[in-house]
Amino acid sequence: MGGFAFYHGIPGAIGGALRMNAGANGTETCQRVVEVYGVDRTGAKRTFSNAEMGYTYRHSSAPADVIFTGALMQGEVRDKAEIRAEMDAVAEHRETNQPIKSRTGGSTFKNPPGNSAWKLIDAAGMRGHRIGGAQVSEMHCNFLINVGGATAADIEGLGEEVRRRVRETSGVELEWEIKRIGTAA
Ligand SMILES: Cc1cc2nc3c(=O)[nH]c(=O)nc-3n(C[C@H](O)[C@H](O)[C@H](O)COP(=O)(O)OP(=O)(O)OC[C@H]3O[C@@H](n4cnc5c(N)ncnc54)[C@H](O)[C@@H]3O)c2cc1C
CATH class of the missing domain: 3.30.465.10 (Uridine Diphospho-n-acetylenolpyruvylglucosamine Reductase; domain 3)
Incomplete structure (x- = not known):
């Protein structure tokens, strides 16, 4: 199928x-x-x-x-065989473009209409930016990764910092794609 x-x-x-x-x-x-x-x-x-x-x-x-x-x-x-080839292409695209071997929640922000979240994050100079154990992936900057011991506050704080810098540099308000559960301590 x-x-x-x-x-x-x-x-x-x-x-x-x-x-x-x-x-x-x-x-x-x-x-x-x-x-x-x-x-x-x-x-x-x-x-x-x-x-x-x-x-x-x-x-x-x-x-x-x-x-x-x-x-x-x-x-x-x-x-x-056609389906298998399509699946292989999808897997290869992920492996070469996304940090899927890192600890990550996947795409962090929704793509704004007519734009790509990663391009805005890159233009805001946030590629590789780090807070505690949380880092904006060097490979794909719409992915936040846990490079070791990241707390939920590190991840969320980094995401909010990304949103703030993107707002400042491009005027676009990024919307979280990842659902956050609970309230900040
Ligand atoms: C490395 C990585 C790559 C990813 N790539 C993609 C991608 O390419 N595209 C994409 O869309 N997402 C991607 N994601 C995000 C995620 O995997 C998807 O959104 C996935 O569909 C979530 O499924 P889940 O079963 O884990 O749902 P959960 O994360 O457990 O739940 C998501 C929401 O659905 C609700 N929910 C779950 N099950 C039910 C149910 N049976 N009935 C009613 N509500 C329910 C939950 O309450 C929650 O609100 C990626 C995540 C990671 C970590």
Whole structure:
């Protein structure tokens, strides 16, 4: 079944991908979803059409209390060798462009419309910038990495410093793609 190679290398399970509208290489979950099944806090089974999922870039507006239990997705019949080659290309792209062997949460900020977060971060002079054990990756500056003993405060502080410098240099307000949980101590 073709059409799903873009998922290759995105860590996680389908529930998170449905909620986050996970995507890569120009394809997103919303382009494959027909309908999504879930259970709400009252225990009622719910079904959401693609439109009802309210998908936008790395976001779904389905009710926050719904736990997704499954989805119907549409692929396309494709040759197995062709799919394997596509998956290999996706993996190679990741390995050569992203610090996937480092400790990282993945892409940190959403790409602003018509721009790339990494380009703005680079232009702000933040490539390689470090706070404690947290560093803006030299390889791909939209990735924050833990180079040893980084605390949550290091990572979040570095992210906020990146946002501040980008705001100062380009006027763009970067939006976190990574979900932060809890409150600062
Ligand atoms: C190295 C690296 C590379 C990455 N590359 C990409 C990439 O290319 N593209 C991309 O989109 N993301 C990428 N990510 C981010 C992440 O892997 C994806 O967003 C993934 O889809 C999250 O899935 P998860 O199962 O880990 O969800 P979690 O992170 O556990 O959850 C994400 C959100 O979904 C909700 N959720 C999880 N499961 C369910 C469920 N069953 N029902 C309802 N809500 C649920 C959670 O409450 C949370 O709000 C990357 C992360 C890393 C570390």
